[in-house]
Amino acid sequence: MTKRERLFAIKEIVAGGEIDSQDALRRELRKRGCEVTQATLSRDMAELGVVRITSHDGGRYALQPAGEVKALRPLVNAEVLAIDANESMIVVRTLPGCANTVGEFIDVEKHPDVIGTVAGDNTLLVIPRSQKKTRQIVNYLKHKLIEGQ
Amino acid sequence: MTKRERLFAIKEIVAGGEIDSQDALRRELRKRGCEVTQATLSRDMAELGVVRITSHDGGRYALQPAGEVKALRPLVNAEVLAIDANESMIVVRTLPGCANTVGEFIDVEKHPDVIGTVAGDNTLLVIPRSQKKTRQIVNYLKHKLIEGQ
DNA sequence: ATTGTGCTTGCATAATAATACAAAATCTTG
């Protein structure tokens, strides 16, 4: 099982609403044939932007409101027309009116080297953490948005 | 300080978005003349339904989107989630739909080293007059938007 | 006043999550 598959499985499991600890998640994943340690899950949770809600009857993990990534992905592929960049920022061209959707899609991924996105109508600006990271992020986006994984 | 007052103070502090642990919250409360232990705060957090969001740059506490945050909307600093920058531009992350409001707020300040702002939905781009001014403007914005003057 | 009930808190500790580090795996580039 690849990391990507695991992250996907985690989203599914967490969306189920029964997970109250990373260890519970670990056991659930093991049922599905995925053995990893709590440490890895701690990292995965950060990557997925999972939230932990505490209340009187214990805590629960949950996905952030914007978590419909799964439903979004097929659309995003069709909407992205081109990805281009200069030294310090990346421009994604989309179908008219689609920049916002694509921007949200990127936002929820919470890539550590993307500090943010700004969407116009058919143009999306992606801001790298540093100029050095620009090229790397372009590759990431092409992979993510065009090849569709 | 009564428990009720303490809970209110916690909401305020957490809405500020700088709290990454209960101990940090404890120190912040102490500045305001409220001394309690971490154990008490753990219980308070459950009572307020505070969520902990983990991401690549560490975790942070936040109020539940639905209830209490709306009441604090008038305050710009409740809308601002993060301020970040690379060498040449500044990105302000806000609650969904709030970037425009925050952008106008900055515009009317007419800071001499801010050429302009571009607002998306939850992301605001602030363009400095020169790269050299970037760091300085970040400090200005943090002061203005997060600490609330 | 005394007893009882319920709420709040701190202390000590158990439970849980995050991370430094090193090794392994994977990807890049010449």
Place this chain on the structure above:
DNA sequence: CAAGATTTTGTATTATTATGCAAGCACAAT
């Protein structure tokens, strides 16, 4: 392919959060 860089992961540990228990307090009913 080889060398080097980057990413992923586990181990061991540290850091953080939750909780059992008992004490203190406020208040009501006797």
